Amino acid sequence: MARSAAIPATLPPPYTSTGTRTFSLRTNIKTFTSTTELFIGPKPTRFLLHTSLLTSHSPYFRAALTGPFLESTSQSIKLPDISVEVFELCVGWLYTGDIHPIPFKYGKPAYYTLLNLYIVADRLCFEGLRNRIVDIMADLADSTNSVLTPSDTRILYEQISENAPIRKLVLDLFAFKKTDKLLQTHSDKWHAGFLRDLCVLLKRPCTQALDRHDLQMWIPEQWHATRACDICRAILQPRYGAVGCEGCYNAWCVRCVKEGFAMAGWEDGRGTREGEGLGKGLGQRKWESCKPWRGSRCKVYHEHKETDGCAEVMMGL
Ligand SMILES: [Zn+2]
Ligand SMILES: [Zn+2]
Ligand SMILES: [Zn+2]
Known part of the structure; x- marks a missing residue:
């Protein structure tokens, strides 16, 4: 044919x-x-x-x-x-x-196909395609609630260059999604370099951990409505300016937000209690996570040397 x-x-x-x-x-x-x-x-x-x-x-x-x-x-x-x-x-x-069809095998996302496509896009210098692969991988990870397999991490670390933004995306997917059990129990071996980088990411503050939130000024009115800064744990005093996120109800002191660094965290919101919210009534809402591949996708994972920058919209929402 x-x-x-x-x-x-x-x-x-x-x-x-x-x-x-x-x-x-x-x-x-x-x-x-x-x-x-x-x-x-x-x-x-x-x-x-x-x-x-x-x-x-x-x-x-x-x-x-x-x-x-x-x-x-x-x-x-x-x-x-x-x-x-x-x-x-x-x-x-x-x-x-666009990429058609989105690669699936046995009903699961075929991330290795996207990785192999990324390798070709890198070799043939298709920057726009590399960005599109990043977008598709991020959306796929959310829509199917999945991450890459151990053998995918070997492709990522053995065949894709160290500075490729897709490495950052995969690390963030593991750092910000709930993947501890998967990491612990998978029968296949994860790539050692991947595990090292993931460990470092979880231990070290990064900008995407804060960029992912929808930051807004927030002023706790009374002591019972306040909480601690999610980074430095300082109590955010009533009637003083602080910063909150509408999506997940985390809060930060102004100083920590200015420094712009936070630790990677899990999306299941461990450490938060029922009824704990930024303000009256808000605590009833189910915990919603903010993800770096939504809030800061273009900034963190896209390359725009050849292509025009994306409008800074919340992509995929
Ligand atoms: Zn948030
Ligand atoms: Zn703080
Ligand atoms: Zn972009």
């Missing part, structure tokens, strides 16, 4: 979702006609893609396909060590701006 037949013959409208630079396809008639031939996998599968899509999304392809000495109308690139299945997801993203 010719895989390239799956690629649409006509271009869909330019991708305008957040995180990817929009570009005009009308400015240059060559945009419609210039294509690049790619041979993917050990048994080469041919893909014929619009050159402008490749060059607008990737400095790698810009360097490879636009240069004074290169023939601009017919190009061919061989990438024998990239899997066709993973590359198809890349192509889907190039043409639609």
Whole structure:
């Protein structure tokens, strides 16, 4: 079967979702006609893609396909060590701006597919795709209440670069979701470097632990309504300015918020008691956690060197 037949013959409208630079396809008639031939996998599968899509999304392809000495109308690139299945997801993203289908296996999220796609996105310099993978992984972890498996952590630590933001996301998923039992009882071995980094994250203050909250000024009116700063444990005095979160009813002193660091914590709200809230009536509400991959996703996990920054909205809410 010719895989390239799956690629649409006509271009869909330019991708305008957040995180990817929009570009005009009308400015240059060559945009419609210039294509690049790619041979993917050990048994080469041919893909014929619009050159402008490749060059607008990737400095790698810009360097490879636009240069004074290169023939601009017919190009061919061989990438024998990239899997066709993973590359198809890349192509889907190039043409639609999204990843289809979201990878599942036996009803569970196939995080390893997303990791393998991230490896390819890194290698081919698709920054927008890397950000999209981060978004999908974060949403998937919440919607299915799952995290990566031990073998996924080995892919993450053995094949993905140390500074990749996706490492930070995975560590935060483990640090802020309730994963203690899973870590303790899983029969397979977690990657040692992953366990070390997770341990450090849980012990050391980080900015995303505070950034994830919806911070608002909060003034306890009376002693019975007050509580301790979640970081330094100082009592927040009535009628003095403090900071609270509408989402989880934690509170902080102004000084700790200014310093901007807090410890990673678990989303089950351990240590909080029924009826304990920021104010009258609020304590009745069920504990809701604030998650860094909601409150500070763009700031912490996205890269925007190539692509435009996302509007700082609470994504996915
Ligand atoms: Zn909160
Ligand atoms: Zn404090
Ligand atoms: Zn962003």
